[in-house]
Amino acid sequence: MRRLGAVCRVVALITVVTVGGAGCGWSAASSPQSERTPGEAAAPPPGTQSSAVPAGRVSSVGVLVNGDDHSCTASVVASPHGNVVATAAHCATGLPLDTLEFAPGFSGAATGTFPYGKWKVRAVQVDDRWTEDHEDAADYAFLTVEPDTKGRNVQSVVGASTPEWGAGPDQRATVVGYPDPDHNPDNHPVMCTTDVRQDPDEPAMMRMECGGFWVGTSGSPWLIGYQGPDRLGRIIGVLSGGDTDVESTAALFDAKARSVYERATRA
Known part of the structure; x- marks a missing residue:
């Protein structure tokens, strides 16, 4: 299950959802680069990914x-x-x-x-x-x-993974999740390592732009210092929503x- 993010304010879904994407789409006003077309991710800096790749088995x-x-x-x-x-x-x-x-x-x-x-x-x-x-x-x-x-x-x-409380939102993170079977019929996990930043719409949250995080990826761990399935690093939040499969948000773990x-x- 994947919930739409803060921009849409959609009530949480309870049943399993098998439809990817979102009803309200991406708005240029919410994007830090207004020249981008809807759903288009920013060009990734060196060493980061713009689309999810197979994760293999991450046992945890x-x-x-x-x-x-x-x-x-x-x-x-x-x-x-x-x-x-x-x-x-x-x-x-x-x-x-x-x-x-x-x-x-x-x-x-x-x-x-x-x-x-x-x-x-x-x-x-x-x-x-x-x-x-x-x-x-x-x-x-x-x-x-x-x-x-x-x-x-x-x-x-x-x-x-080890929890970290109060990490800043600007990090290079690895996110691992399971897209829904419509986009992932073999139910294999996918992952993306990319630079994440503070969400301009929700300052207490993080945002990443990496394609392939469809319905089903809600709850995916956002890990910093990830070096492989046996060296997971530290978890600083979990995926909570997003307006497209490209744009995802996460609540940043804090004292609460x-x-x-x-x-x-x-x-």
Whole structure:
């Protein structure tokens, strides 16, 4: 699932969405380069990407599963008990908790395969600003998951990124996510490394311009210092929306996000 960003102010979707793109499109007024045509990304600086590429298996990144359906991207975040997963708030609220699971490393056509199994979600923690007003800057959630049938915590099996609170919005970040099956029939994750910046429409958020982040990529981790699947670096936010598959936004983790995370570590 991918939610439209702050410009559109669309109410969060609850069911799995299979339509890419957005209804309101890109406006030149919201673009820092008004000469750009709608949906066109800025020319990337050296060493960055303008379109997503196959990510291969990043074991700590996966999808949320609700019964037979999967939606949104989520990833394991380092925690004292190794049982915390980050995603977007609009992905994790409104769904029945008794059937919600996290499937790291998910891939494969149709219902896909689950190389590390599914991890039952025990609790969902969100910012009060999301509960009360669906505020875009609070569109993040931290989930507490149960041990697997062998008693292992998810972090010990698939690894985790380290949360960083209060990083500045101007970063070179790697974003890993799962586009919806209409654009990604084999359900493989994609990734993009590019320079991100403060969103001019929402100062508490980041924006990136990289094609291929369709519906389904909500909740994707924004990582700095990423050096590969086994050296994930630090997570500074999760993808929350965007007006096209090219333009994506993320709520920047701050002290309020840390407070929500700490509730998840105790749940």
